[in-house]
Amino acid sequence: MRAVRLLLLVFLLGAPPGRADSLRYEFLLLPSASAVGTFERRAGNTQIHDEVVQADLLLTLQKGPFKLFGEYLVSDHEGDLERFQLGWQLSDDTVLWIGRFHQPTSVWNHDHHHGQYLQTSITRPDIDEWEDLGGVLPQHFTGVLAESGATVMRSWWLRTAVAGGIAPQITAEGLEPFDLLRPDSNRHQLGYQARVSLHPGQFSESGAGIVLAQDDLTGVELTSPELIGFDHAQVRLAGLFATYAGAKWKATSAVYYADTRLYYTGSRGNDRFVVGYIQAERRLPHNLTGFARWEDSAGTGNSPYLHLFERFARSRRVAGLRWDFVQRQALTVQFANTLKFAGHYTDIRLQWSAAFF
Amino acid sequence: MERGILLNMRRALQLFMLLCLVSQTCAASHTLVLVVRADSKVTDLDSLTVRKLFLGLPVLVDGSLLHPVRNRSDKELDPIFLQQIVAMSQSAYDRQILNGVNRQGWLRPAEVNTASRILETLYADPNTVTFMWLHEVAHNPRVRVLRVLWSN
Numbered sequence: 001m002r003a004v005r006l007l008l009l010v011f012l013l014g015a016p017p018g019r020a021d022s023l024r025y026e027f028l029l030l031p032s033a034s035a036v037g038t039f040e041r042r043a044g045n046t047q048i049h050d051e052v053v054q055a056d057l058l059l060t061l062q063k064g065p066f067k068l069f070g071e072y073l074v075s076d077h078e079g080d081l082e083r084f085q086l087g088w089q090l091s092d093d094t095v096l097w098i099g100r101f102h103q104p105t106s107v108w109n110h111d112h113h114h115g116q117y118l119q120t121s122i123t124r125p126d127i128d129e130w131e132d133l134g135g136v137l138p139q140h141f142t143g144v145l146a147e148s149g150a151t152v153m154r155s156w157w158l159r160t161a162v163a164g165g166i167a168p169q170i171t172a173e174g175l176e177p178f179d180l181l182r183p184d185s186n187r188h189q190l191g192y193q194a195r196v197s198l199h200p201g202q203f204s205e206s207g208a209g210i211v212l213a214q215d216d217l218t219g220v221e222l223t224s225p226e227l228i229g230f231d232h233a234q235v236r237l238a239g240l241f242a243t244y245a246g247a248k249w250k251a252t253s254a255v256y257y258a259d260t261r262l263y264y265t266g267s268r269g270n271d272r273f274v275v276g277y278i279q280a281e282r283r284l285p286h287n288l289t290g291f292a293r294w295e296d297s298a299g300t301g302n303s304p305y306l307h308l309f310e311r312f313a314r315s316r317r318v319a320g321l322r323w324d325f326v327q328r329q330a331l332t333v334q335f336a337n338t339l340k341f342a343g344h345y346t347d348i349r350l351q352w353s354a355a356f357f
Numbered sequence: 358m359e360r361g362i363l364l365n366m367r368r369a370l371q372l373f374m375l376l377c378l379v380s381q382t383c384a385a386s387h388t389l390v391l392v393v394r395a396d397s398k399v400t401d402l403d404s405l406t407v408r409k410l411f412l413g414l415p416v417l418v419d420g421s422l423l424h425p426v427r428n429r430s431d432k433e434l435d436p437i438f439l440q441q442i443v444a445m446s447q448s449a450y451d452r453q454i455l456n457g458v459n460r461q462g463w464l465r466p467a468e469v470n471t472a473s474r475i476l477e478t479l480y481a482d483p484n485t486v487t488f489m490w491l492h493e494v495a496h497n498p499r500v501r502v503l504r505v506l507w508s509n
Contacts, residue, residue, distance in 0.1 A: 021421055021422060021484065022482070024424070024464055025464075026458055026462070026463070026464045026465060028455070028458045028459065030459075058458060058459060058462070060458070060462035060463070060464060062422065062462075062464055064420065064421060064422055065415075065417060065420060065422060067462055069461075069462030085462070087462065089415050089417065089422070091417065092409070092414070092415055092416055092417055095415075095461070110460075111456075111460070112459075113459055113460065115455075115459050117455075118452075118455060118456065118459055147461075202405075202409070203408070203412065203453070327451070328451070328455075355455055357465070
């Protein structure tokens with residue numbers, strides 16, 4: 001299998017259109033360090049195990065229209081190959097990827113990925129949380145991703161992304177994506193996603209769009225008595241999102257509607273829930289940015305699917321201040337109040353984050 | 358008397374010609390042009406494509422990726438680059454470049470600090486696209502001017 005992948009890589013990087021071009025590369029390091037304190041704890045399981053120190057390493061190798069793009073995250077509790085994509089630039093605005101990618105229907109992750117410096121708040125909305133930090137929606141897939149853009153209605157810009165690939169599985173610890181470095185032999189099912197958004201211009205962050213997904217998640221090694229006979233879950237997702245990015249104000253919002261079905265041996269259960277958030281950011285003098293986010297949900301209390309993940313936050317209020325004290329380095333302080341199935345808690349976080357080429 | 362008038366007219370004409378020459382030289386030294394290697398496949402790039410290129414977005418010509426080089430050999434070039442070429446502030450440009458690398462694995466434009474190094478880069482790679490002062494490339498047979506980007 002490794003030899004096949006290597007041959008494919010050599011073939012693509014040595015193919016005629018790329019042969020005339022020199023090999024180019026780009027490296028980006030996004031380190032961060034944070035301290036977390038929780039108080040007013042009424043929940044037994046609070047989210048205090050976030051990484052304290054982490055380094056996100058991104059590397060691109062490009063030869064002609066072909067490129068290899070990788071993201072490796074090292075932290076005080078993990079080291080994971082988060083993205084590993086072989087890309088073919090079909091035209092200026094269309095690229096076809098194969099490999100492990102972040103699925104395009106997560107509004108937050110599609111924009112920020114793992115780089116802490118590139119997001120204003122310290123934490124992300126819980127509905128877009130990574131699998132290993134208690135996330136309830138699958139984020140990492142291994143398969144094919146096609147991204148494209150085109151001018152529509154004279155000057156507007158339409159962005160599209162469609163993807164399909166091996167979906168994460170549900171384990172006793174939560175969702176677990178397919179690991180390229182340590183592949184398992186468990187049964188994996190597939191997931192498909194699509195995202196369409198319209199923007200006032202090609203370079204504009206402002207815009208609005210829709211996302212659609214259907215992901216089948218196999219249950220593996222679930223020993224809990226209530227999950228005896230559980231085979232897999234199907235998550236159907238539809239969402240709307242909008243972003244306004246002005247000179248002083250920025251606002252990002254997303255609403256997801258999920259229809260989940262749990263398949264047991266001889267029976268089936270299903271439920272529906274809605275989760276959404278809105279984050280507002282205001283640029284202030286002295287390179288300061290104030291931000292606030294409101295996350296909320298409906299229909300989550302009785303969702304058997306969400307009860308598979310103990311750490312899901314049903315609602316959360318976040319507020320904070322970021323200070324970009326030198327170029328590409330920032331200090332952020334954030335307060336949050338979170339309600340989980342088992343109770344609520346308040347936390348305060350302090351973070352240093354940076355970006356280095 | 359007539360001879361004196363003729364002499365004055367001659368002097369005025371000479372002064373006028375001198376002023377024209379000086380103004381032309383000044384204009385040439387403050388005209389920024391987009392350049393490629395003389396044998397490059399690139400024949401024309403509109404301002405939107407130039408903006409895309411220097412924001413780090415991929416631009417293909419005949420299946421070959423163009424390689425933008427940001428000229429930083431002169432401090433005067435930075436504000437012109439930000440205002441006329443990429444049309445954004447330094448912080449917005451920085452963020453755009455970081456987002457491009459993080460989201461799409463785009464390559465940021467190379468930055469070169471001397472005119473001689475820029476010419477070397479240009480001579481070595483037919484896919485390089487850069488910008489230089491007109492007086493630095495005028496009459497250079499190895500360089501082709503694609504368009505004027507800015508002039509005072």
